[in-house]
Amino acid sequence: MRHNASKTLALLAMLLLPLAASAHTGADGGVHHGFTTGFLHPLTGADHLAAMVAVGLWSALAARRAWPDLLWAPLAFAAMLLAGALMGLAGVQLLAVEPMIAASLLVLGLLVATRIHLPAAAAMAVVGVFAVFHGVAHGHELAGEQGAALTLAGMVGATVLLHLAGIGLGWALRHANAWLPRVAGAAVVALGATLLSQAV
Numbered sequence: 036m037r038h039n040a041s042k043t044l045a046l047l048a049m050l051l052l053p054l055a056a057s058a059h060t061g062a063d064g065g066v067h068h069g070f071t072t073g074f075l076h077p078l079t080g081a082d083h084l085a086a087m088v089a090v091g092l093w094s095a096l097a098a099r100r101a102w103p104d105l106l107w108a109p110l111a112f113a114a115m116l117l118a119g120a121l122m123g124l125a126g127v128q129l130l131a132v133e134p135m136i137a138a139s140l141l142v143l144g145l146l147v148a149t150r151i152h153l154p155a156a157a158a159m160a161v162v163g164v165f166a167v168f169h170g171v172a173h174g175h176e177l178a179g180e181q182g183a184a185l186t187l188a189g190m191v192g193a194t195v196l197l198h199l200a201g202i203g204l205g206w207a208l209r210h211a212n213a214w215l216p217r218v219a220g221a222a223v224v225a226l227g228a229t230l231l232s233q234a235v
Contacts, residue, residue: 123174
C-alpha cells in the first residue's frame with residue numbers, strides 16, 4: 036500500500052513538471068498584483084515549480100537524518116530567492132539569468148537522480164546561487180509595480196510550500212525502488228535542457 040502510494044506520488048510529480056511550457060520571464064504576462072498573484076506565480080511556471088520541488092525532493096532523498104538535514108537547502112533557496120528578488124527590484128543586473136535558471140534544473144535534476152549527499156554549507160551554496168537568479172528574474176518583473184512587497188510574500192510562501200511538497204515526496208521515496216527518484220530527476224534534467232536550448 037505504501038509502495039503504491041509512493042509510486043503514484045512520483046508519477047504525479049513527473050506529470051506535473053512539464054504542465055507549463057512557458058519560459059520564466061513574463062510567464063504570467065507581466066501581471067503582478069498582490070499576495071494571491073505572487074503565490075500563484077511559482078505554480079504556473081514549469082521552471083520554478085520543478086526547481087522548488089526538486090530542492091525539497093533532493094533534500095529528503097540525500098538526508099542522513101531528518102533534522103536538520105532536510106531544511107538546509109530549502110531554507111537557503113527561499114532566503115536567496117527573496118534576496119535575489121530584492122536585487123532585481125533595486126535594478127541589479129546579472130548576466131545570463133535565463134540560462135542560469137535552466138542550468139539550475141539540470142543540476143538539481145542530477146542531484147535528485149544521484150541522491151548525492153553534500154555537507155550543509157555546500158548544499159546551501161549550490162541552491163542559494165541558483166535561487167538568486169530565480170529571484171532576480173522575479174524582481175525585474177516586479178520593478179516599478181504597486182504591491183511588490185505583497186507579491187514577493189506570496190512567492191516566498193508558495194516556494195516554502197513547494198519545498199515542503201518535495202520533502203514529503205522525497206521522504207516517501209527514500210525506501211522505494213531506486214528508479215523512481217532517478218526518473219523524477221531525469222524529468223527535471225530534461226526540462227532544464229529544453230529551457231537551456233531556448234535560452235541560448
